[in-house]
Every structure is written in structure tokens, then in C-alpha cells.
Amino acid sequence: MMRFVMLSIVALAMSGCASNVVTDYNSSVVFGNYSSWAFAPTTEADSSSFVSLDGSRVRDAIERELNRKALQRVPQAEADLLVSWQIVPEERLEQTGLGLGFGFGSGNFGWALAAPPPVREVEEGKLVVELADSTSKEVVWRAASRRYLNENQSPETRRKLIDEVVTEMFTKYPPGLD
Template identity: 85%
Template structure:
């Protein structure tokens, strides 16, 4: 029974862990912003597949916040996003070891498990004041996009992350 209760508490705690981290300028009155536009030139001459997914998700979430998408010259907020590449080491397989001895003393040798490098991307979204060009709100994902994910998985992950990011906008309402 005790093990069951510990398992339930552990699952509840992991369910409460956020997939995104946000930061913001506490002196900004976010209610003053009514319009937005994407920052021009944030991508190369081609919009990537993930770029289309991110842009669509951001547009959807800002529309839900009743913010109007307008040309850059008329916007109160400028929206920028990027997928920041990160390298991560992942253990694959098991380490091997052997030892001998008895009681409180003994000797052992072990080999660590094999490690491989994985390239991933962390989604970062920033909102900047169009007049001051200062970032006023920033969100970064704790979950990563990687090349092994299917297009459906990538779209679902991007939609989930962007939706969670904008549940924390405007700040102070959560």
C-alpha cells in the first residue's frame, strides 16, 4: 500500500512539472499591447518545415489572446522565435563490471556504458516592444525536437509547447 501511494505521489509531481520556462520584464504593462507582427528576417530565404509549424502555432495562440496580427510598422509587439541547437550525450546499452571481496572490503572494475551524441533543438519564443526593441517576454522549452521524430510527432510537440508557453502570457495571470 505504501508503495502504491509513493507511486501516485511521484506521478502527480511529474505531471505538475512544466515543459517551458518563462521570463519577463516586470515593469511592463502587458495589457497595453493589442497588436503584434513577426520580426522580419528571422529565417533564411526559405521557411523550414518546423518554421511553418512554429509560425502557425504562435499565430493561433496570439489570436486566442485577442491580439491582432498587423504589419510590422503598426505592431505593439514584435515576435521572434528560434530553434536553438543543443548537443546532448545519451547512454546507450549497459555498463559492464565485475568485483570480488567479502564483508566491507573488496575490489571492482567497471566500464561505463557506451555514449552517443544527439543533436536536438530547444524552441525559444521572444516578444519585444516594437518601440524600444527590448525583449519584454521570453519562453523556452524544456523538451526538445530531434531528427528522429516523425512529422506528426514534431507538429504535436511544437503545438503543445507553444500552447503551454502562451498559457503563461500575459504574466501574472497564472
């Protein structure tokens, strides 16, 4: 019994240390050569006449974190890095209750019936941030969140989640310092 308790504690501790962000980068790039940035232009497909509420939150968080990295925001034509981001929609299944079952039998033989718990489809958004070299137009660094935004979150919860995720993303920039 004690062994089970210890294994449970170790498993919980390790899961608490798991990162909520996944990053990837071009290992041949010298990130110290970048000193300025600008948001990348939007394409016709994703441009609209306004910035969404979450979009504004993401832009503010990215700008704050890049300022902390001593990167200067400049006009797009003068930038070393172009920053793009998107909230990628993902659907997942979520159990909403308990399953039911019953059975009967005796000895080594019996029968049982069970119904799985009710399941519903939930749409969530995963934040992805990419930094591209403005000269080559190639992505040099990318971060994706393992935490999700969903429609049931309050505005304050969404803002805090976006701030936390973007902050964690940029703790891994520039790469190789951790």
C-alpha cells in the same frame, strides 16, 4: 516498504506537474496595452530564401495562439509587439545500453571492475519565443521550452510537439493571470 511506495507516488505526481516551459517577463510592462503584433524582421545572418518545415510549424502555432489572445496580426510598421522565435541547438549525452561489471572478494574486502554504458552525443533543438515592444525594441516577454525536437522524430510527432509547447507557452501570456 509502504513509506517507499508512498514517496515514489508523490515524487511521480510532482514531476508530472512540472512545467515544460520557462517564462520570463518585464514586470514594469502593462501587457494590456498591446493589441497587435507582427513577426520581427530576420537579420541577414539568419535569413534564407525559404522557411524550414519546423519554422512553418512554429509560425503557424504562434499565430494561432496570439489570435486566441485576441491580438491582431498587422503589418510590422503598425505592430505593438514584434515576435521572434528560434530553435536553439543543444547537445546532450545519451546512454545507449547497459554497463557491465564484475567483482570478487570475501568478507569485508573485494575487488571490482566496471565499464559504463555506451554514450552517444545527441543534438536537439529547444524552442525560444520572444515578444518585444516595437517602440523600445526591448524584449518584454520570453518563453523557452524544456522539451526538445530531435532528428529522429516523425513529421507528425514534431508538429504535435511544437503545437503543445507553443500552446503551453502562451498559457503564461499575459503574465500574472495564473
